[in-house]
Amino acid sequence: MDTMEKQALTEHLRDLRTSLIRSLIAVAVGFGVSYYFIEGIGAWFVQPLFTVLPKDASLIFTSYQEAFFFI
Numbered sequence: 001m002d003t004m005e006k007q008a009l010t011e012h013l014r015d016l017r018t019s020l021i022r023s024l025i026a027v028a029v030g031f032g033v034s035y036y037f038i039e040g041i042g043a044w045f046v047q048p049l050f051t052v053l054p055k056d057a058s059l060i061f062t063s064y065q066e067a068f069f070f071i
Contacts, residue, residue, distance in 0.1 A: 007015075034041065046059070 049059075
């Protein structure tokens with residue numbers, strides 16, 4: 001049951017290039033969609049934290065880069 005057909009090296013490289021381009025496009029589209037909804041996603045991530053914090057409390061960041069994770 002050998003249904004795989006033999007391909008030349010150039011055909012394999014062509015298939016690899018096509019797969020890589022499709023993968024990069026999918027990553028770029030996924031990044032664009034997630035960047036568009038970044039505030040909603042960030043609020044969703046910190047929502048459990050805000051439910052247990054006292055009223056009128058805020059988050060405190062101890063280093064500069066920590067704040068970028070909650071934008």
